[in-house]
Amino acid sequence: MQRIIAVLLENESGALSRVANLFTARGYNIESLTVAPTEDPSLSRMTIVTRGDENVLEQITKQLNKLIDVVKLMDLTEGPHIERELMMIKVRADGGVREEVKRMSDIFRGRIIDVAANQYTIEMTGGSQKLDAFIQVLGEECIIETVRSGVMGIARGNKHLV
Amino acid sequence: MELSGAEIVVQALKDEGVEYVWGYPGGAVLHIYDALFKQEAIQHILVRHEQAATHAADGYARATGKVGVALVTSGPGATNAVTGIATAFMDSIPMVVVSGQVPTPVIGSDAFQEVDTVGITRPCVKHNFLVKRVQDIAMTMKKAFYIAASGRPGPVVVDIPKDVTDPDIKVSYVYPATIQMRSYMPVERGHSGQIRKAVDFMMQAKRPVIYTGGGVVLGDASENLYKLAQVTGFPVTNTLMGLGGYPATDQLFLGMLGMHGTYEANMAMHETDVLIAIGARFDDRVTGKIAHFCPHAKIIHIDVDPASISKTVRVDVPIVGQVNNVLEDMLRLIEEMQRKPDVKALSDWWARIEGWRSVNCLSYLPSDQVIKPQKAVDALYQVTREMDFYLTSDVGQHQMFAAQFYPFDKPRRWINSGGLGTMGFGLPAAMGVQQAFPEATVACVTGEASIQMCIQELATCKQYDLPLKIILLNNGYMGMVRQWQEFFYDGRYSHSYVDALPDFIKLSESFGHVGMQVTNPADLEAAYREAFGMRDRLVFMDIVVDPEENVYPMIEAGKGHHEMHMSPYLSSERELA
Numbered sequence: 171m172q173r174i175i176a177v178l179l180e181n182e183s184g185a186l187s188r189v190a191n192l193f194t195a196r197g198y199n200i201e202s203l204t205v206a207p208t209e210d211p212s213l214s215r216m217t218i219v220t221r222g223d224e225n226v227l228e229q230i231t232k233q234l235n236k237l238i239d240v241v242k243l244m245d246l247t248e249g250p251h252i253e254r255e256l257m258m259i260k261v262r263a264d265g266g267v268r269e270e271v272k273r274m275s276d277i278f279r280g281r282i283i284d285v286a287a288n289q290y291t292i293e294m295t296g297g298s299q300k301l302d303a304f305i306q307v308l309g310e311e312c313i314i315e316t317v318r319s320g321v322m323g324i325a326r327g328n329k330h331l332v
Numbered sequence: 333m334e335l336s337g338a339e340i341v342v343q344a345l346k347d348e349g350v351e352y353v354w355g356y357p358g359g360a361v362l363h364i365y366d367a368l369f370k371q372e373a374i375q376h377i378l379v380r381h382e383q384a385a386t387h388a389a390d391g392y393a394r395a396t397g398k399v400g401v402a403l404v405t406s407g408p409g410a411t412n413a414v415t416g417i418a419t420a421f422m423d424s425i426p427m428v429v430v431s432g433q434v435p436t437p438v439i440g441s442d443a444f445q446e447v448d449t450v451g452i453t454r455p456c457v458k459h460n461f462l463v464k465r466v467q468d469i470a471m472t473m474k475k476a477f478y479i480a481a482s483g484r485p486g487p488v489v490v491d492i493p494k495d496v497t498d499p500d501i502k503v504s505y506v507y508p509a510t511i512q513m514r515s516y517m518p519v520e521r522g523h524s525g526q527i528r529k530a531v532d533f534m535m536q537a538k539r540p541v542i543y544t545g546g547g548v549v550l551g552d553a554s555e556n557l558y559k560l561a562q563v564t565g566f567p568v569t570n571t572l573m574g575l576g577g578y579p580a581t582d583q584l585f586l587g588m589l590g591m592h593g594t595y596e597a598n599m600a601m602h603e604t605d606v607l608i609a610i611g612a613r614f615d616d617r618v619t620g621k622i623a624h625f626c627p628h629a630k631i632i633h634i635d636v637d638p639a640s641i642s643k644t645v646r647v648d649v650p651i652v653g654q655v656n657n658v659l660e661d662m663l664r665l666i667e668e669m670q671r672k673p674d675v676k677a678l679s680d681w682w683a684r685i686e687g688w689r690s691v692n693c694l695s696y697l698p699s700d701q702v703i704k705p706q707k708a709v710d711a712l713y714q715v716t717r718e719m720d721f722y723l724t725s726d727v728g729q730h731q732m733f734a735a736q737f738y739p740f741d742k743p744r745r746w747i748n749s750g751g752l753g754t755m756g757f758g759l760p761a762a763m764g765v766q767q768a769f770p771e772a773t774v775a776c777v778t779g780e781a782s783i784q785m786c787i788q789e790l791a792t793c794k795q796y797d798l799p800l801k802i803i804l805l806n807n808g809y810m811g812m813v814r815q816w817q818e819f820f821y822d823g824r825y826s827h828s829y830v831d832a833l834p835d836f837i838k839l840s841e842s843f844g845h846v847g848m849q850v851t852n853p854a855d856l857e858a859a860y861r862e863a864f865g866m867r868d869r870l871v872f873m874d875i876v877v878d879p880e881e882n883v884y885p886m887i888e889a890g891k892g893h894h895e896m897h898m899s900p901y902l903s904s905e906r907e908l909a
Contacts, residue, residue, distance in 0.1 A: 180515055184450060184462070195455050225642070232639035238459040238479060241515040 172201070173227050174246040174253060174323045176331050177216040177234060181207050185214065185239040192237065198222060198230050202320030213241065215331070217322045242331055250326040256319040257294045257301045261312050264288035271312070278304045289314065335505040337466040337497035338363035341430060344473035346373050347507040350401050352392060352767055353377070354385035358405025359445060360432025363497035377767065377796060380788040382409050384760035386416020386487075387786070390425050391761030394747045395722060396768045397552065399426045399480050406432045407445030410491075411452065415754060417487045418456035422751025423573060424550060426485035428476045435495040436464055449491045458486030466496050466503050474508045483518025484637040485550060519636065522653030527661050530608070530632040530649045531671055537606035538677035539628075539684075540566045543589065545618075546573030546750065547611015547635060547655050549743040554578065556659035557610065563666060564673050567685055569597040571612050572735055573750040580739030586685065587694075590618040591887050592732045595693035596685055598885070598893040601626055603684070609633045611655045614645045615751070616889070624892025634658045693885050694736055697901040703853045705730065705805045705877040709737035709777070712803060715860040720772045722747065722765045726758035726782030729811030732883045734777045756785030759802065763789060766798045773864060775801040781810045781830050790843035793870050801863055802872045804836065807879045815882045819897075840872035849874040 179185050186205055193200045201219040208215045220230060227245075234243055246253070263271045264287075275282060275292045278300065284291035294304060298321055305313065325331070335343060341364050345353065354377045357365045368376050379385045382404045389400030400420075404413045410431045420427045434443040450462045459479050461472045469492065476488040534540060548557050554577050561568050561584050568578045569589040578585055587594035589601055601607070607629040612618070619625045625645055633640075633647040634655050641650040651658055665671075696706045712723075723738060725731040725748035740746045747765060749757040762776040783804055793800055805811075813828040837847030846869050850859045856875070863871040884899035 184454075184460075187451070188454060191454055225646075229639065229643060232641075232643075236637070236639045238513075238516050 172221050175218045177243040178241045179214050180239040181214040188237050204320040219321050244331050246323040251323050253321050253323040254295050255298050255321050258317050260291045260315040263290040333505045334502040336499045336502050338367040340469045340505050342367040348477050353401045353403050354388040355403030356382050358409050360406035360494045379792050382412035383415050384786050384789045386413045387757050387760035388764035390420045391764030392768045393425050395744050395765040402429045404431050407447050410449040419749050419752045419754040420487040421456045424485050426480040427487040428480050429489045431491045433491045433493040436493045453489045457489050460489035462491045474511050478511050519652050522651040522658035526651045531665050533606050533630050535671045539604050539681045540606045541600050541604040542566050542568045542608045544574045544577050544610040545571040545612025548577035551655040553656035554743045575746045576740035576743045579741040592883050595691050596688040599688045602893040604629045607631045613640045620887050621890050621892050702878045705733045706737050708875050709733050711856045713738050722774045724758045724762040724776045726778040727753045727755045728779045729883050730777050730779045730805040755782040759786050759789050762800050777803045780806045794844040799868050800870050804874050805877050807877050836874040845870040847872045851876045
């Protein structure tokens, strides 16, 4: 079962290592982890994508809560939520495919943010599956380099972490 | 008040009411040592190895319930302390370890005696801090003590770079009176609905068992546990860490459970229909194979740590809260609602338990030729039972024999490394206990392998006149390793024979103590009386015991509670269902 856990934690040195350490020390999976300070600079917000059976996921949330630096957490997958990931992808765009790549990027609502004679760099946001789909459509030969932010998530409606 | 960082560290310790600090000086903590030198409120105990500093602080904490404090230098000082920190972490012992660090400008440059102490200790502390500004020391110390002692207790490391304790940089000092942390709010009281549900289960139980662990001892809940058992008439079993949490000589007590637990305790666990787990964490040495664990039971689990609940065993009624508060609420509820247990079923249950008890699972083949380790513990009990007595232990067979054969009637009297199983713990832990209770009789039961792991502390005992009694059950082997090799490796005793043992009498004498050897069972009690009669001397008793005695009953790792090996002395081995 895949879960997306949003964590609010003290923005202190070592807080990230505590979380990372917990996952390795207890053998939990971690598929992606993103973190940055919030509008309140004393707090950081982290989104963790993890996987495991029900018991493991229960332990993950409990063990995260037990970390002294963790202020609050929420399992976003328990309710309606929005998840987004940012990708920047550098692709070959020469000769015949240059137009095709541009068109494909438009269809996926990507934006070309850098142009070279034979390359485009495309910025794209969306759910992870959409980004996966774009990568698949372009094909391996076309891709030079990708960088993905990992998933960020937020609950829909009136639910909120803070 | 304007103080330097070093003075703030010391003043904060005073403001926390700290009486003793166990430590070892070194470059990075010299400023702090200088501040210690200039005061008299806190006594510093100079150990001979930093591991002992943490174990001694730990022993002090276990015996008193207060936070134990250790002070070590950077680098090797900190790494030597790690074993003691991990020991305290596994057994949830409140402890604050102040470590020196290299000056902030050189952190990360592989400076002399630099290690990433915060990084190394992170997995084995409740929390740790690196203090980068002198202004932050007071608040950090306050947080450290608060975190160490509250909720589920544990060790906290405060790592302080040398420049932060600079005697020439003074800042105003105010020790915070209270503290609130938005990210740390331990639960105090249990959920009343859950407690009510638990009482419902308990009163309908036909075959109940109360299973308690270190949480009852650490949470000072023994009195209320006793009341609960008396009100309900339910049988009680303790984990290794829980011994003394319930009076061992009481009729309702079934003894310890688990790998080397009693037949009656383990069989009762196997057949119980309502298990009341209190301050216990379903450790693998207790549960055996999870699939066979309490197969018929509804499980109630009271624990201050939500992460302990349903970690290894799914429970039916989780109650998160300080165990003493929960027991208090539970007792009140039982009284208010006039709830009564099922007396008829309980009497049948006790008849069944008495049947198991009559097996007398701890019996052993007596001998007048060689001292049986069980006999050595039993005789120790006979001699010390009327005393104000504390027993610390090392790790191995002697630890199990002590747990089985010394009935502890009071909490905080049995002090051993349960979770981490740290050989070398016993002697320094006993130093901490003796320091806390100078008038009490403190003994350390140990083996010839364990005692050598912190033997250097005999010098500390001399320096501070600690009249400990060291009860060395000397079988020449790492007994527990040898036992496993006998059982599971066809008797191939790979490196478990402790060759080239020192002459323990001369050894203790060279440290300025009294040494004594006992080989004849007939001399045992007299030797104990003589040793314990020397009130102001450390006496090292080298008790030569049967080299190949085994600890029974035993549940092999991965087996269920009903699959115990019983002593061959009792009968042919039974598989009892």
